[in-house]
Amino acid sequence: MKNITILGSTGSIGTSALKVIEAKKEEFNVLGIxxxxxxxxxxxxxxxxxPKYICIGDENKAKELESIYPEKIIYFGDEGLKxxxxxxxxxxxxxxxxxAVGIEATVEAIKKEKRIALANKETMVAAGEYINKLLKDYPKAEIIPVDSEHSALFQSMQGSSKDEVKTLIITASGGTFRGKKLEELKDVTVEQALKHPNWSMGRKITIDSSTLVNKGLEVIEAHMLFNIDYDNIEVLVHPQSIIHSMVEFEDSSIIAQIGVPDMKLPIQYAFTYPKREASSELExxxxxxxxxxxxxxxDSEVFKGVDLAFKAGRTGKTMPCVFNSANEVAVELFLxxxxxxxxxxxxxxxxxxxxxxxEIDSLEVIKDVDKxxxxWVYSNYARD
Ligand SMILES: NC(=O)c1ccc[n+]([C@@H]2O[C@H](COP(=O)([O-])OP(=O)(O)OC[C@H]3O[C@@H](n4cnc5c(N)ncnc54)[C@H](OP(=O)(O)O)[C@@H]3O)[C@@H](O)[C@H]2O)c1
Known part of the structure; x- marks a missing residue:
């Protein structure tokens, strides 16, 4: 029986993860949510x-939970999450x-040398350099990507070494506004931006998909996870979202992972890796x-998210954190x-x-730059 903690169980990935677990009750136990x-x-x-452990944002709500479930261990806020x-x-x-609020809990999980099924891409973008250094100090900790593209890259690279990889090809659906010109995007509404053609996801990532900033975040995430140079990472628009990403090898062979667009597969793979298992939940x-x-x-003239990410990634150090934090606030203001x-x-x-x-010599540097x-964004753009 594997004990699983789900940080963000009430979200889109969290609820999918619970379905994965429910279908395999004999194998997985929900330890904390x-x-x-x-x-x-x-x-x-x-x-x-x-679950034995529970965490919620607000202290008063935590007290309410304590009174309903006196036998449970209840935490709240950022410290609770850690x-x-x-x-x-x-x-x-x-x-x-x-x-980026997920960074510190991930750091704690690494220090305890856990397997981290990582959906929270913002952590790898904002703090990737720091996380990679930390992973060297805690060698038994492992990060298995859950983001469908990175899971696909990870799966495609099984049995190969990094030296054999020529290019990581990250596929993008193109988002809600694929094919649109700048002029047509000037006045789009929140409702329009929230209609994703292929995936059902949380609000923030759905807006990120419509700007293609999500793909930009994924480029940086791929660089951080797989240590592949930015010159060897490409983004291709693939509207059907069937090929979740591909790896081109030195011998020009391309290996792709394909399947229905459903996050339950990469979530389960991160739980069962290196095994693959049948499940009634998987179509x-x-x-x-x-x-x-x-x-x-x-179309980088219109969708600038990918080019901006390459720029931030190539600059490195604290710049990917700025790319991520500025985007997080911008999306919040747009919503x-x-x-x-x-x-x-x-x-x-x-x-x-x-x-x-x-330079990133501590987690404090990232926290300060994020803050x-x-x-800066609030003071310049949060108008009434
Ligand atoms: N959805 C997808 O298909 C998908 C695919 C690939 C990667 N991802 C990545 O997975 C992560 C989650 O995405 P999602 O779509 O599942 O998001 P979501 O539906 O918005 O869920 C976010 C979760 O985080 C919790 N949360 C929000 N703000 C918090 C805070 N300040 N402190 C603690 N918890 C907080 C939410 O709690 P409440 O709802 O209770 O407020 C919820 O449980 C993101 O990093 C996203 O980029 C998602």
Whole structure:
């Protein structure tokens, strides 16, 4: 029996993970779950999965949970999340929180040398250099990617060494606005941006998909996870979202991972790796029904998220953190109707321009840069 802690159990990845676990009750036990604001869903999950540890955002809500479930161990807030990342009994920690707030819990899980099923890409983007140094100090800790593209890359590289890899080819659906021109994106609404053609996901990542900043985050994440040079990472638009990403090897062979667009597969693989297991939750891909698989370049004149990410990634040090933090606040402001869609790019670009790059010699540096960047964006763009 493997004990799993799910950080962000009330989100899109978190609920999918619980379905994966429910289908394999004999193999996985839910040790701990964390939600932030969705109290009712968290309660439902407690009733159904009976976890020993629970974490919620707010202290008062934590007290309420304590009175309902006196036998449970309840934490709250950022400190609670850190504690949840470090539970001794855990075998696997799934980081399914949205945003850089997931960094510290991931750090704690590494220090306890856990398997980390990493969905929270912002952690690898903002703090990748720091995390990679930490992994050297805690060699038994392992990060298995959950992001479908990185899971695909990871799966495609099984049995090969890094020296044999020529190119990582990350596929992109192209998002809601694929094919649109700048002029057409000036006045798009939040509702329009939240309609993803192929994937059902949380609000933040859905907006990131529509700007292709998500693909940019994934480029940096791929560099950090697999230690492949940015010159050897490519993004290809593949609207059908059937090929989840591919690896081109030195002998020109390309190995791809393909399947239905459903996060339950990469989540389960991160839990069972190196084994592959059947599950009633996993749908088979019917190849006969596939009409076509197409590939195209990213229109970088319109969707600047990928180029900005390459720039941030190549600059390295604290710049990817700025790219991520500026985007997080920009998306929040867009969702609140305070800025226009295209201003998301402007905010990221200007935040990067005003930033003085620093060496990352501690986690504090990342926390400070994250805080400063957020403050800069709020003070320049959070108009009433
Ligand atoms: N969804 C996907 O298909 C997908 C695919 C690949 C990668 N990812 C990555 O996986 C992560 C999660 O994505 P998602 O789509 O599942 O997001 P989501 O649906 O928005 O869920 C986010 C989770 O994090 C919790 N949370 C939010 N703010 C928090 C805070 N300040 N402190 C602690 N917990 C907080 C939420 O709690 P409440 O809901 O209770 O407030 C929820 O449980 C992201 O990094 C995303 O990029 C997602």
């Amino acid at each position: 964390s939600g932030y604001s969705n109290f009712e869903l968290l309660k439902e999950q407690i009733e159904k999965f009976n 504690t949840m990342g470090a539970l001794d009994e855990a075998d696997i920690v799934l980081t399914a929180i949205s945003g 088979r891909l019917n190849l006969r029904k596939l009409k076509e698989l197409t590939f195209d370049e990213v 609140k109707g305070k800025i226009k869609f295209l201003e998301i790019y402007e905010i990221i670009e200007k935040a990067m321009q005003q930033h003085e790059v620093k 400063e960047t957020r403050k």
